[in-house]
Amino acid sequence: MPLGMESRRIPDQRISASSHSTNVFSTWSPSQARLNLQGRTNAWRPQSNSPNEWLQVDFEATKKVTAIITQGAKAVFTHMFVKEFAVSSSQNGVHWSPVLQDGKEKVGRAAPQPSRSSPGAASSALCSECAHSIFATAVSQAVLFFILRSSQQLLVHVDHVPKSQAHCSRAQHSRQHPSFLSPFQIFKANQDHTGTVMNTLEPPLFARYVRIHPRQWHNHIALRIEFLGCDTQQDY
Template structure:
C-alpha cells in the first residue's frame, strides 16, 4: 500500500531520506561551506615550517613541519613524531597574530600504526601565558584518533583567541605521531560540523 489516509508513503519516505542526507551534509559543512574552507593554513602550507615547533622530534624525518593534515607519507616521514612517548611532549603552532580558533582536525602517522588517542590544548598570546582549555577547573581532554588516516574533528567549547596553540598528547597508540589542522572560528554560526 503506497497511500494511507490520503498521504503517499513513498513521498514521505523520500522527504525523510532527503532531510537525513541534508542534515549529514550540513553536519560536515558550515553555512554550506566545506569544512576545508575553514582550515587555517597547516595543510596548505600558509603557516610556515618555522612556525611549527615541538618539545622534541624522533628524527629529522619526523620534525614538527611534517605535522600538516593530509601530509603524504613515505617510509621515512609523514607526521610529527616525538622523541619520547610521554605526556611532557607537545606540538606548538604560531599563527603570527591573535586569531579566533574553533577547533582542531587531527590524523595519525600515514605509514605506520601510530597516533594520538587523547590530548589537551593550551593557547595564549605569548608562550609564557598559555592557558589550558578547561572544564570545571580541569584540563579538557579531547578524543583523538583511532587509526592512521581518519580525520577526527574536535570543536572547542568556546572560541579561543590566541597566537600560540599547543597540543599536549596524553595517550597514544604505539607512539606519539600527529598531523593537524586548525579550524577558524570565523566560519561558524549555528551549524556544528564536529563529532
C-alpha cells in the same frame, strides 16, 4: 576556514615542538605535522612517548580557533595515532593558559566527529559569526609549568588561577595509556592512522599560540593536524 597547516600558509618556522624523533633513516619534525601530508615520514613524532611532549603552532596574530582536526600516521608496518589530547594557548608564547575541564574556561564540550568532508566545508558553519566579538575563553595570564618529579608523579602548577581550579595531580605513566591531570579538558581523537577526527571548540579559542598535548596514543605519538577558524579584530 582552515588556518593554514595543510595549505602551508603557516610556514615551517612557525611550527615547533618539545622534541622530535630523528635518526639516520628518518626525521619526524614539527613542520611535518600537516593534515594529509604524504611521504615516508609524514607527521610529527616526539623523541619519547610522554605526556610532557607537545606540538606548538604560532599563527603570527590572534586567531579565532573554532575546531581542531587530527590525523595519525604510519611508519613501515607500524600504525601510530593520538587517541586523546589536551590544549593550551598563549598570546606571547611565555604565559600559557590550559583549556580546563571545569568552570568558565571549559572548551570542547561537543563530541569528536569523523571529518569526512573538506576542512573548508566544515569551517563554513563553524565560522559564520567571525565578525562578531565573542567572549575570550582562556585564563588570561595563567602560567603553566610541567614538573616531572619522578617516573610516577607529574605536578602541574597554574599561577593566577583560583585555588579551586589549581590542582596537583598524580599521573601514572605507561607506554600507551598515561592518565592525565584532571583540571584539563581532554579531547577524544583518532582510532586509526588514516582517518581524521574533528573536535569543535565551544566557545571558540582566541589565541596566537596553541599547543597540543598528546595524552593517550596507539604504539607511538604521531600527529598530523589542521586548525579551523578565522581572523579576529579583537585584542587580548
